[in-house]
Amino acid sequence: MRRKRNKFKKPMMNQADFSIDTIKTQLNHTSDLKDREIHSNNQIYIILYINSLVDQEKLESKIIKPLTKMENNNILNELYSQEISTAKSNKIAINGLLDGYCLLIKKGRNSEGFLLKTNASTDREVSEPIIEKTILGAKVGFVESLDKNIFLLRTVTKSPGFTVKNYTLGSSTTTNVSLIYLDHVADPEIIKKVEQRIKSITLDSIRSAGDIQDCIEDHTVTPFPQLLLTERPDRSSANLKDGRVALIIDGSPTVIILPATFMTFFQTPDDYITRWWLGSFFRFIRLFSYIIALILPALYIAFVSFHYEVIPLELVYSLQSSLSYVPFRPFIELMIMQLSLELLREASIRLPPSVATTFGIVGGLVVGTAMVEAGIVSYGGLIVVALTSVSSFVQPNLEMSSSIRVLGFPLMLLAATFGFFGIVIGVLFVLIHLSRLTSFGLPYFSPFVPLNMEDFKDTILRVPSWMMYKHSKSSPHYKQEKQSRKWKLDESEEPF
Amino acid sequence: MKVKSRFSSVNLFIVLVQTMIGVGLLSLPHQTHHAAGSDGWISILISGFFIQLIVLLIWLLCIKFPNLTLFDFSKVILGKTSGTVLNFIYIIYLLSMICYIFIIYADTLKRWILPETPGWVLFLIVFVLLIYGSICKIKNVISLFSFLFIFILFLFFITFFVYGDQSIDVRYLFPIGSSGGWNILKSTSDSMISFIGFETLLIYFAFIKQSKNISALKGAF
Structure with missing residues (x-):
């Protein structure tokens, strides 16, 4: 609303149909609504503002002072405010007041109202983003304004x-x-x-x-x-x-x-700063870790409870020696581990950073080892849960990594009931679901479903930027020149 | 009812391969060997020839009715009553094919992975999956198929591993024709079942971009 009014550079001077009393009643006579009368140049002005939203200094120096010294009655020329507009109705005036403007009313036969920008700002300094950290990217994060x-x-x-x-x-x-x-x-x-x-x-x-x-x-x-x-x-x-x-x-x-779309959540600014093969490698690692975090617990359950014939014999012996002390089924065992890990994760968010480190060691190391030695979980289960949580921390986006938690439990349940077959069914279900999703009309699982090799260039790969001449489907108008690198390695020079 | 969405002949090829390669392929060697012995490969070749013939016929039929599926042009050809009957028969046929595939699927799973699980559980799971997958636009189904096609390509790698096996010898095919011509022809009908799925062309054909008739045919083969 505020910005829309800016379009009126020359506000129309029509008769305003508002009164101070109505505005005061509509704002419930709140105590921080102040008004002030100023006599200047044979004219009475009333300034109305909400005390807590207005910068006192600005109000004094930029509005009240010039107003008292005014020679002629042209407000638009005499006052030094960033934004001046006429208030044409009570509603606009009240909205302006709530945005931190002050309302200047020129008393007379035709009451005129002007909204002047005097809002106080409490912006904090721009600081480094906390959740999305990068190694080489800009150290600037958004603020609340x-x-x-x-x-x-x-x-x-x-x-x-x-x-x-x-x-x-x-x-x-x-x-x-x-x-x-x-x-x-x-x-x-x-x-x-x-x-x-x-x-x-x-x-x-x-x-x-x-x-x-x-x-x-x-x-x-x-x-x-x-x-x-x-x-x-x-x-x-x-x-x-x-x-x-x-x-x-x-x-x-x-x-x-x-x-x-799905792959948007696997891109970070660092991919484009590092060299292309490193960026591609990181992307691949992220995608791989997503899959690992999703199906590793389910795979473990399927391995130890159904398909122990597919793991090497030596591993079977060591897994079995650890598992034989555990009184629970693998599914229950992993659930205990996952739940305690969720507790750790939730608890460490609200702790101050200095305590969180100690807490991580106590919670993660001591409890984990003690749980294995007490025979509540096996070594295999501990490794799987630890790997899963590490892989879920690899995700650059918080929401995408929490989708793993939501999908992981049903997959574990399916694996505990049907083994590999259950995992296949579960993953197929997720795939069908992904292919049905859209994001503002665009296919969500985009470079894969529908299959589009052209879009692989900036999704699972990060090709050199001069090779990205045709971007994803979401930007049909974006066209870069086919060869944006206008030079070639000098081939005339003989190597010998 | 004219269909609106379109897909390319490459997609048609992918969809057909996905429809044809299925659980039937697993039982193919066993079935052909059961009937024709070591001459099973001849019957597979013959059934392949027949399939090409049928696909050609379907193609010739479908290009006469652009943008119409079987359910529409059957009424044009046969009249309203008998067209509806034909459509009904086609639907019954497809449903019975689903039942057949379900039975082989449950049989294979019970034999190899889940011997103690009751059959209805297996049916229920795959039925839910099937319904979830099919209640959406045809565009989504096709695009999902094109993604899953990547995994079909892995089958070729498996084939390479098989050919690396020492015990494979071409001479095992001899003597050719020992099981008799009649047996070979009889097992052709068995092997046809594992290639079933091409008759869905009667419907898919309407969705092909009509500008390239020949390429549609190419996709079908």
Whole structure:
């Protein structure tokens, strides 16, 4: 709303139909709503503002002071505010007040109201992102302020196509949301879809990015995230350049990137900074670890309870000697281990970092070893659970790695009931599910289903950037020259 | 009813391979050997020839009715009543094929992996999977098939391993024709069952991009 009003550079001076009393009543005579009368140049002005939202200093120096010294009555020319607009109705005036504007009313036959920007900002300093760390990437993370986040994005995405569209969501309390895309790259179909979905949100209030995510994602009954939540400007910017759309929510340091497909969650900014074969290798490791984390517990259960004939004989003996002391079935054994690991994980989130290290050693090492020696779990089970959790930590995206936890337990159950056959059925089920998912109309499991070899270049592989001349299906307008590297190794020079 | 979605002839090829390679292939050597002895390979070749013939006939039939599936053009050819009867028979045939595949599947699983599991559990599991997989757009089914085709390619690697075996000798095929022509022909019908699936072409053909008729035929072969 705020930004939309900026379009009126010359506000229309029509008669406003608001009164101070109505505004005060509508704001319930809240104590921090202050008004002040100023006489200047034979004219009475009333300034109305919410004390807690307004920067006192700005109000004093930029509005009140010039107002008292005013020679003529042209407010638009005399006051030094970033944004001045006329308030045409009570509703606009109240919304402005709640955004930290102060309302200047010129008393007279025709009461005129102006909204002047004097909002106080409590932005914290831009700091390094905590969850999505990189080795060589930028050390900048998003903050809680909408304007600052847009600034962070714009500084790394310099383009005239950079488009910002603002929405105010929520019916009882309002939240400002900005939709950002590169106009010459993004698919207009997707933008239309996103806009339509955002406009149709009629939630009472927006608490976080999760509320918006719930309202705009294609499929609700699925463990797979269809929107990428990130706290990194460089990652968002790279996605914008690929033709995706970013959603910034005021008050939230996480930015929503959409549409996200399965492989989007395995990309990190580091892939593009390191050399291509290293980036490809990391991607492969991540994908591999995803599969491992998903099916390793199930495989273990199938091995030790059904198909011990497929593991080497020596391993059978050592596994069996450890398993014979365990009174539980392998499934129960792994469940105990997984559950205690989940407890450890949940507990360590809220601990201060200095305690967390000690806690990890006590919880992980001591309890783990003691559990094996007490005969509650076997060595094999401990190794499998440890490997699984390590693989799930490899995932660069938190939500994608939590999909492993949701899918892992049913797979373990299937493996405990049917062995290998159960795993096959379970994995097939997941595959069918993945192939049915869409993200804003795009196939979710994209380079695999439907099979598209061209898109492998930036999904499971990360080919050198001059070879990526045709990007994924999500950006039909994005075209790079076929050979962007305009030189060749000098072949005329003889090696000898 | 005209179909709207389209897929290429490569996809048709992939879908047909996936429909044909199935549980029937596992029982193929046993069945042909049962009837024709060491001459089973001849009957497989013959059945392959027949299949090509039938596919040609289906192709000639289907190009006359672009964008229409069997369920629509049968009514055009045979009239409303007998067309509906034919469609009904076709559906019954497909259902009985599913039953046949289910029976072989359960039999194989019971023999090799899960001897003690009751049959209805196995049926239930695969039935749920089948229904979940088939309640979606044909586009999704085709794209899933094209992904799973990668795994079919692994079968070729297995074939290479088999040929590395020392005990394989071409001379075991001799004497050719020892089991008699009649037995070979009889086992042809057995081996046809494991190649079943090509008759779904009657439906799939409507979805092919019509601009390339020849390439559609290529895909079918």
